[in-house]
Amino acid sequence: xxxxxxxxxxxxALVLITVVSGVPVLAGLGMTLLKALNPAAWSVVWSTPGxxxxxxxxxxxxxxSTVFALFIAHLTVALAGPARWTGRLRAVILPLLALPxxxxxxxxxxxxxxxxxxxxxxxxxxxxxxxxxxxxxxQDPLGLSLIIGLVTKEAPFLALMLLGALAQVPSEPLxxxxxxxxxxxxxxxxxxxxxxxxxxxxxxxxxxxxxGATNVDMAIPLGSQTPPPLSIVLWQWYTDSGLDLQDAxxxxxxxxxxxxALGLISLAGAGRAGAALLRRVATSGRRAAADRTLRRAIVxxxxxxxxxxxxxxxxxxxxxxxxxxRFPRVFPExxxxxxxxxxxxAAASPLAMTLAIATLVAIAAVAxxxxxxxxxxxxxxxxxxxGLWLFLPLVVPQLAFLFGLTWLMTRLRLEGTLLAVMWTHxxxxxxxxxxxxxxxxxxxxxxxxxxxxxxxxxxxxxxWTVTAPLLTRSTLLAASLAFAVSAALYLPTLFTGAxxxxxxxxxxxxxxxxxxxxxxxxxxxxxxxxxxxxxxVASTAGHFVYRRFGGVPR
Amino acid sequence: MNSLGFRNVQLRLGDRLLFAPLTxxxxxxxxxxxxxxxxxxxxxxxxxACGALPAAFTGSGDILLGERRLNGMNPEDxxxxxLFQDDLLFPHLSVADNLAFGMRRSTLRRVERRxxxxxxxxxxxxxxFEPRDPVTLSGGERARVxxxxxxxxxxxxVLLDEPFSRLDAATRAQTRAVVFEGIRRHSxxxxxxxxxxxxxxxxxxxxxxxxxxxxx
Numbered sequence: 003x004x005x006x007x008x009x010x011x012x013x014x015a016l017v018l019i020t021v022v023s024g025v026p027v028l029a030g031l032g033m034t035l036l037k038a039l040n041p042a043a044w045s046v047v048w049s050t051p052g053x054x055x056x057x058x059x060x061x062x063x064x065x066x067s068t069v070f071a072l073f074i075a076h077l078t079v080a081l082a083g084p085a086r087w088t089g090r091l092r093a094v095i096l097p098l099l100a101l102p103x104x105x106x107x108x109x110x111x112x113x114x115x116x117x118x119x120x121x122x123x124x125x126x127x128x129x130x131x132x133x134x135x136x137x138x139x140x141q142d143p144l145g146l147s148l149i150i151g152l153v154t155k156e157a158p159f160l161a162l163m164l165l166g167a168l169a170q171v172p173s174e175p176l177x178x179x180x181x182x183x184x185x186x187x188x189x190x191x192x193x194x195x196x197x198x199x200x201x202x203x204x205x206x207x208x209x210x211x212x213x214g215a216t217n218v219d220m221a222i223p224l225g226s227q228t229p230p231p232l233s234i235v236l237w238q239w240y241t242d243s244g245l246d247l248q249d250a251x252x253x254x255x256x257x258x259x260x261x262x263a264l265g266l267i268s269l270a271g272a273g274r275a276g277a278a279l280l281r282r283v284a285t286s287g288r289r290a291a292a293d294r295t296l297r298r299a300i301v302x303x304x305x306x307x308x309x310x311x312x313x314x315x316x317x318x319x320x321x322x323x324x325x326x327x328r329f330p331r332v333f334p335e336x337x338x339x340x341x342x343x344x345x346x347x348a349a350a351s352p353l354a355m356t357l358a359i360a361t362l363v364a365i366a367a368v369a370x371x372x373x374x375x376x377x378x379x380x381x382x383x384x385x386x387x388x389g390l391w392l393f394l395p396l397v398v399p400q401l402a403f404l405f406g407l408t409w410l411m412t413r414l415r416l417e418g419t420l421l422a423v424m425w426t427h428x429x430x431x432x433x434x435x436x437x438x439x440x441x442x443x444x445x446x447x448x449x450x451x452x453x454x455x456x457x458x459x460x461x462x463x464x465x466w467t468v469t470a471p472l473l474t475r476s477t478l479l480a481a482s483l484a485f486a487v488s489a490a491l492y493l494p495t496l497f498t499g500a501x502x503x504x505x506x507x508x509x510x511x512x513x514x515x516x517x518x519x520x521x522x523x524x525x526x527x528x529x530x531x532x533x534x535x536x537x538x539v540a541s542t543a544g545h546f547v548y549r550r551f552g553g554v555p556r
Numbered sequence: 557m558n559s560l561g562f563r564n565v566q567l568r569l570g571d572r573l574l575f576a577p578l579t580x581x582x583x584x585x586x587x588x589x590x591x592x593x594x595x596x597x598x599x600x601x602x603x604x605a606c607g608a609l610p611a612a613f614t615g616s617g618d619i620l621l622g623e624r625r626l627n628g629m630n631p632e633d634x635x636x637x638x639l640f641q642d643d644l645l646f647p648h649l650s651v652a653d654n655l656a657f658g659m660r661r662s663t664l665r666r667v668e669r670r671x672x673x674x675x676x677x678x679x680x681x682x683x684x685f686e687p688r689d690p691v692t693l694s695g696g697e698r699a700r701v702x703x704x705x706x707x708x709x710x711x712x713x714v715l716l717d718e719p720f721s722r723l724d725a726a727t728r729a730q731t732r733a734v735v736f737e738g739i740r741r742h743s744x745x746x747x748x749x750x751x752x753x754x755x756x757x758x759x760x761x762x763x764x765x766x767x768x769x770x771x772x
């Protein structure tokens with residue numbers, strides 16, 4: 003009886019979430035492919051000087067940033083070890099994770115550049131510089147600054163994924179078992195826990211690689227310009243007014259897609275080789291028990307990431323609140339509200355637009371997620387399948403499907419509308435809201451709902467009076483994450499908004515692209531402030547709801 | 557009050573029959589016991605009775621309240637009270653709100669509902685517990701609140717899923733007495749699922765032993 007009533011609703015919810023998320027990605031990808039079936043476009047691509055260097059640079063940044071980020075993430079989680087530390091680590095990482103790539107990129111540019119905060123701290127007393135040196139520290143041709151930027155963002159992300167996977171792996175007994183055989187802590191982790199964790203985070207690793215190799219957000223402030231990464235080339239072509247170059251952008255994004263796919267395959271191969279190597283290490287008999295010094299030294303890696311992230315935020319804040327800032331001075335001459343207030347009015351309307359979009363996106367993504375998670379709560383197989391489907395926009399290069407999707411939206415007369423922008427934002431927010439709410443829902447004892455039912459509550463009332471309240475805190479967290487994702491999105495806003503929807507992200511990117519770093523700093527600071535604000539609101543609210551009740555899940 | 561009946565009840569996990577067909581009538585005020593080795597489907601039998609059989613299982617046979625068949629009804633319409641191994645008090649509701657959750661809306665006015673909650677708490681030595689957070693209660697107190705929550709919901713029968721197994725020895729005997737006494741006072745038929753021999757003795761009613769079925 004109950005089942006027959008629920009089935010159509012369940013189908014509807016499934017159809018809805020499928021249509022909202024994966025279908026636009028695949029349709030956009032298909033459209034891009036169709037538009038790329040154009041020999042003239044390909045000849046433009048092939049005849050572009052430096053196109054191969056651009057492609058190689060993209061793959062190199064993707065690979066290097068993924069490997070370093072993964073390395074640091076593993077070490078961080080391994081060092082955090084006991085549960086009381088992992089809890090704290092998670093609390094530090096979540097807000098870090100929500101900071102937009104673009105804002106961190108602009109902040110790092112302000113931190114690392116020859117005229118940046120670090121050299122100011124060292125000049126002139128150590129370096130002797132009275133003028134910024136003529137060095138290519140950021141936007142260097144080897145892509146090192148871009149790699150540093152990506153690692154700063156992705157190491158925390160992967161660490162969080164590892165912490166999540168830790169719940170599925172009996173890490174403490176495994177560690178204890180290998181330590182009783184005399185193995186040191188690092189080696190125990192490396193040979194017993196790390197391989198099991200690694201299997202669980204393959205998808206996030208793929209997402210990190212794809213993002214590193216194809217992103218525009220961080221490549222704008224930090225990527226090299228001679229030659230630029232392929233993503234930047236395509237972005238310039240697409241936003242160019244000439245139709246020839248636009249067509250070339252479609253073709254080029256297919257080239258980027260193919261190269262990324264090949265990259266992913268080789269990464270998987272390298273992963274297998276690494277696992278085989280690790281098995282040899284595991285069976286070598288070496289105990290590596292005296293790893294204390296090594297462990298102390300390793301702490302510097304996560305610390306460096308934290309310092310870079312914090313330094314980037316500080317540099318953003320300083321630059322956004324100052325007018326003049328002559329070189330060797332560590333602090334600007336006129337630091338303060340005035341400078342901010344001078345430039346802030348221009349930011350008011352993009353800020354309002356960003357807030358409106360992000361709020362609506364958060365509400366839509368959370369409502370859709372809660373509904374589908376609930377309807378599928380008795381079906382783990384479907385839940386997993388939907389989770390994979392929702393992950394699609396994170397493993398397909400944004401450029402490759404956004405080009406085609408924008409074209410489709412133009413046909414549907416949706417281009418440049420708020421609906422189009424919010425739709426693409428929801429699509430990017432869903433994998434995060436899904437991840438949080440599925441985990442939280444699965445952790446709830448299903449017998450609470452049964453208890454409510456046998457006490458006379460119909461399914462909807464049981465959900466509303468028992469399940470929903472127990473998920474309040476996770477829902478707030480998911481909403482703030484969706485808000486943060488939306489406020490950070492640049493390319494989807496630019497393309498589906500047809501340049502008519504102006505947000506903090508589009509302003510930050512366009513000012514950074516034109517080299518106006520002092521303006522970019524203002525928008526970057528606002529962009530960084532928004533998710534932090536959302537998290538502060540969510541965690542304060544989460545602290546107050548059911549504060550009297552110690553048994554409500556955190 | 558009506559009796560609670562099981563007629564030819566069988567459960568299958570995939571193709572495997574869990575136990576030989578069960579037929580049992582429990583008269584009002586009687587606590588019958590079902591025992592059996594773990595894996596024999598004791599708890600699943602209760603899920604079947606209250607209409608919440610997990611998707612992996614299939615069941616057949618009638619669940620009867622007097623002459624009325626409950627099969628096919630939603631859990632919320634069966635009026636079977638269920639006491640779990642864990643008390644499962646809703647952690648976001650105070651003791652009073654937990655008790656009010658199960659009370660039928662139509663029966664009483666707000667003031668009267670509060671009055672009844674206070675009286676029932678006092679009857680089990682829990683005066684003034686209304687505003688308490690469930691996690692601050694001791695195991696025995698929680699078990700008593702869970703019992704009151706079931707009794708105040710006006711059930712037609714009570715199902716008990718090893719409700720005393722998590723309590724320490726001293727509290728267990730006392731709580732058991734309180735629960736059985738409450739059930740008898742309301743003249744409710746009750747089915748207790750347990751593998752504790754003392755439970756069976758204290759229940760005093762008929763005993764059905766689930767045999768692991770060899771049949772496929």
